[in-house]
Amino acid sequence: MKPRIHQVLFDFDGVLAHYRHEVRIAHLAAHARCEHEHVRTILFVSGLETEYDTGAIDTATYLRRLGEGVGAMIDAEAWIASRMAGSTAIDDVLARIATLHADVAMGVLTNNGALMTQAIPRIVAPLASKLEGRVLTSGGLQRRKPAPSTFAHALDVLGWSPATTLFVDDLFTNVQGARDAGLHAETVTDARSLGKAFKRYAFGPPSGW
Structure with missing residues (x-):
């Protein structure tokens, strides 16, 4: 039986945007x-x-x-x-995310400095309202992925349960850290792999993936 996911936590560079x-x-x-x-x-x-x-x-x-x-x-x-x-939103990834049910909460956890809390909503503007107040950085948290304690602390800040949270990242080492912290986690490198990851889980009412 598929676990019911209520929250998705995204890595940023390499998942939501290309970084040059x-x-x-x-x-x-x-x-x-x-x-x-x-x-x-x-x-x-x-x-x-x-x-x-x-x-x-x-x-x-x-x-x-x-x-x-x-x-x-x-x-x-x-x-x-x-x-x-230096950053370009990956439009087909954002389009895939837009298919998620409106009740699914979203956030970002990135190994970057605290100013990225301001930059990320501007880079991925279509997601800005869904990410408001839920962009977390290693600089702000003073801890980095892939340490499992980083994910545990991030979920404490967000008020989310690991059992109902999916984390996606383009680096497997970060995915493994999230799994060690009790989150569901998948490696994602493009819209196709993101779609496959989404299909492994149940996200509220079906939304035409």
């Missing part, structure tokens, strides 16, 4: 009027992005250090604009 790392860096470089490789060094080689993604530093500190490094003010809007430039 180099485009994001180029956008920041153009904003700061500096070399592409300099932005890469400040953000990634220095470990700044990792500090932010793990919640070791807050948003204000992250943006200040990024701006000082590239020699230009980087505020939240400039950062979000660069992330949006």
